Amino acid sequence: MSSSNVLGVGSTALVTGASRGIGTLIAHAIAHEGGHVVLTGRSAADLRAVTSELAAAGADVSFVPADLTQPGAATNLAETIERQRGGVDLLVNNAGGDPLREFHTMTIDENLRTLQLNLVAPVALSHAVLAGMLRRGRGHIVNISAMAGRVSFPYTEVYAAAKDGVIGFTRVLRSDYRPHGVSASVLILGAIRDAGQGQRMLDESGMKASRFMAPAEAVARAVVTAVKKDRAELVIMPGPGRLLRAVMDYFPGLGPAVNRAAGADATMQKIIELREPKTGVSA
Ligand SMILES: NC(=O)c1ccc[n+]([C@@H]2O[C@H](COP(=O)([O-])OP(=O)(O)OC[C@H]3O[C@@H](n4cnc5c(N)ncnc54)[C@H](OP(=O)(O)O)[C@@H]3O)[C@@H](O)[C@H]2O)c1
Numbered sequence: 001m002s003s004s005n006v007l008g009v010g011s012t013a014l015v016t017g018a019s020r021g022i023g024t025l026i027a028h029a030i031a032h033e034g035g036h037v038v039l040t041g042r043s044a045a046d047l048r049a050v051t052s053e054l055a056a057a058g059a060d061v062s063f064v065p066a067d068l069t070q071p072g073a074a075t076n077l078a079e080t081i082e083r084q085r086g087g088v089d090l091l092v093n094n095a096g097g098d099p100l101r102e103f104h105t106m107t108i109d110e111n112l113r114t115l116q117l118n119l120v121a122p123v124a125l126s127h128a129v130l131a132g133m134l135r136r137g138r139g140h141i142v143n144i145s146a147m148a149g150r151v152s153f154p155y156t157e158v159y160a161a162a163k164d165g166v167i168g169f170t171r172v173l174r175s176d177y178r179p180h181g182v183s184a185s186v187l188i189l190g191a192i193r194d195a196g197q198g199q200r201m202l203d204e205s206g207m208k209a210s211r212f213m214a215p216a217e218a219v220a221r222a223v224v225t226a227v228k229k230d231r232a233e234l235v236i237m238p239g240p241g242r243l244l245r246a247v248m249d250y251f252p253g254l255g256p257a258v259n260r261a262a263g264a265d266a267t268m269q270k271i272i273e274l275r276e277p278k279t280g281v282s283a
Contacts, residue, residue: 006089006140007227011035014081014088016068016125017095019046021196022144022216024054026092029220031059038081038088039063041095068095068121069113078128087132092223093122093166094144097197098159100271111158118162123169130182139182140227143170144219147190147237150248152255154268167233174232185226188245190237191264192216205270212262214238 005011013030017023019041031037031054039047039054039061047063054061062084066077081088096118103111126141133139145167147153149160170186177184191198193209195216202209214236222234235241248255259265 005138007033007035007224009034011089012038012081012085012087013090013092014038014040014077014125014129015092015094016040016121017097018063019043019050022192022219023092023094024050025195025216025220026094026223027061028054028057028059029224030090030092031061033224034060035089036060036062036085038085040066040068040077042067068125069116074121074124074128078125078132082132087136088129089133089136089138090140090142090227091125091129092142092144093125095121096144096146096159096162098148098156100155100197100201100268101275102155102272103157114158115162118159119165119169122166126169126173126184130177133182134177134180137181140230141170141173141182141184142223142226143184143186145170145186145188147188147235147241147245147248150245150255151258151264152252154259154265155272171232183230185231186233187219187222187226188233188235188241189219190214190235190241192219192236201267201271204274205267207263207267207270210262212238 007030013035015023015027015037018027018039027037027039037059039050040063041047042065044065047065051061051063064077064080066073068074098114122143143166146163148156149164167186170184174184191213193199193213193215198213219236222236225231226234235245
C-alpha cells in the first residue's frame with residue numbers, strides 16, 4: 001500500500017507547475033519531508049530561481065524544464081528522471097490553469113490546449129511513471145483538480161471538463177493500482193489566495209480576496225496529508241467543502257447563484273473586459 005514511504009529521505013517526487021504559483025509551495029512542503037524534489041514547468045529561468053530559493057532553505061531539489069502540451073514530453077520527462085534519480089516515487093500533477101477567456105471567443109485549438117494541459121498531460125505523465133512505480137512496488141500520484149465544474153464557475157467550460165475528468169481518472173487509478181502498492185489522490189480546489197492564478201486575477205482586477213478563498217499553503221499541506229494518510233479525495237476550501245460539492249451535484253442550479261453571491265461573476269466579467277475589451281458578453 002502506498003504511504004509515507006514515498007516521502008522523506010531516499011524518495012524522489014516530481015511536481016509539475018512548480019515554476020510559480022501553488023506548485024512552488026507544494027514543492028517546498030514535500031521537500032520539507034526530507035526527500036528529493038524535481039520541479040518542472042516551461043520556464044527554465046523561473047525553475048532555476050525557485051530551485052535556488054528552496055535549496056537556500058535547505059531543500060534537496062533540482063529541475064527539468066518541459067512543455068507538457070508537447071507530444072512525447074511526459075515520456076521524455078519520466079525517462080530523464082529515471083536516468084538521473086532512478087525513478088519517481090511521488091508525482092504531483094499540479095500544472096494547469098485556465099485562459100480566463102470566453103469559450104466562444106477562443107478558437108477550438110485554444111480550447112483544446114486547455115484540455116491538453118489540464119487532463120491529457122496528467123494522464124500521460126501518470127502513465128509514464130506508473131511502470132517504474134509498479135516495478136518498485138511503491139508510488140503515489142496526487143492530481144490537482146478544481147471545483148469549477150461543480151459550481152459552474154463562469155467561462156471555464158473546457159477547464160471544468162478537464163478537472164472533472166481528472167477526478168474520474170484518479171478514482172479508477174486508485175482502485176486499480178492500490179493493491180499493487182501505487183495509490184492516487186485528488187485534491188479538489190476552490191478558489192485559492194496568496195499565490196497562483198486566483199491571486200493574480202485579484203491583483204489584476206484590484207479586488208480583495210473573498211472569505212471563500214483558501215490560502216495556497218493549505219493546498220501544499222493537503223498534498224502531504226493526502227500521501228501520508230492515503231486519502232482518496234480532499235476538498236480545499238473554507239467551510240464544509242465536500243458537503244458543498246455534494247449539494248452542488250444534487251442541485252446543479254445552485255452554482256450560478258453561489259457565483260453571484262461570492263462575487264465570482266463580477267470578478268470574471270472584469271477580467272474578461274480587461275483582457276478582451278471589444279468582445280464582452282452577449283446578453
Ligand atoms: N489558483 C487557484 O485559485 C486554483 C483554483 C482551483 C484549481 N487550481 C489548480 O491548481 C493548479 C496550480 O494553479 P496555479 O494557480 O498555481 O497556476 P499558475 O500560477 O498559473 O501556475 C501554473 C503552473 O503550470 C505551469 N504550466 C503552465 N503551462 C504549462 C505547460 N504547457 N507545460 C508545463 N507546465 C506548464 C506553469 O509554469 P510555466 O509557465 O513555467 O510553464 C506554472 O508553474 C492548477 O492545476 C490549477 O488548475 C488553482
